[in-house]
Amino acid sequence: MSKAIQNIKTGFLWAWKHKIRTAVLVIVFALTAPTPLKSQIVDPCCAILATGLTTIGNTLTTVIGGGLNSILSVEQGIKSFEQGVVWPQNLINQARSLVATVQGISDQIRGIIRIPVNSATLPASQQFEQSLLSRDPNRIAQTSAQYTAVYGPVPDPTSASPQVRDMIDVTDAAAQAAMKRAIEIDALADLELQAADQINKSIQAAAPGSAPIIEAQADAWLVRANAYTQSATADLMRVRAVDLADAGASVKNGAANAATLQQQIYNLLNRH
Helix, strand or coil: CHHHHHHHHHHHHHHHHCHHHHHHHHHHHHHHCCCCCCCCCCCHHHHHHHHHHHHHHHHHHHHHHHHHHHHHHHHHHHHHHHHHHHCCHHHHHHHHHHHHHHHHHHHHHHHHHCCCCCCCCCHHHHHHHHHHCCCCHHHHHHHHHHHHHHHCCCCCCCCCCHHHHHHHHHHHHHHHHHHHHHHHHHHHHHHHHHHHHHHHHHHHHCCHHHHHHHHHHHHHHHHHHHHHHHHHHHHHHHHHHHHHHHHHHHHHHHHHHHHHHHHHHHHHHHHC
């Protein structure tokens, strides 16, 4: 017993003298010492956790998963209805083929419109005809001078009566207005053909859902085309009205001239 006590004292003295070594040894033993493990079968905490995770998994599979499957089934039914009834692929292909056909007809129309129809042979009339058939609104400003060069100016007061000069002036004005409007309408027709080409190209590459948008654009251009047609009709009506007015004015002037001649003859007979 005394020997054991002596050995313990010797160990304490050695540890006191070698404090650093003793501390390092204690740390090493603490880190390398085995620790007890908790068994999942024995530990109730792990069992409860496993049961909760199983319940959550079953809930996600049965409740939420069932609802998602129902939604997926409805979406697939809608998709099948759209592909089979609303936007059948075969009808879409037929529509695109029709658009390609219409595009070819439009190209033929453009080619026909571009066929030259110039017929004037004299320099002044050739320049005037080129302006009238130019389809260029920038050349409208030249038509008045070219019209005067071909059809002549309004007579001066010494060459015609005021009534005749007024008739000539309004007739020239209506004729020039109709010719200028014809240049504008030709230019508008070119723009309409360009718009039709763009709409046709959009239809060929468009998705089925965008058809109402393209249809609205086409309807808007159709309204514009109708407006241009009505404007051209109004010009024709003005020209026709001026023509009728000229005919009426000629009859009136003839009646007035006949009355003046009758009075002159009456005065001449009274002198004798």
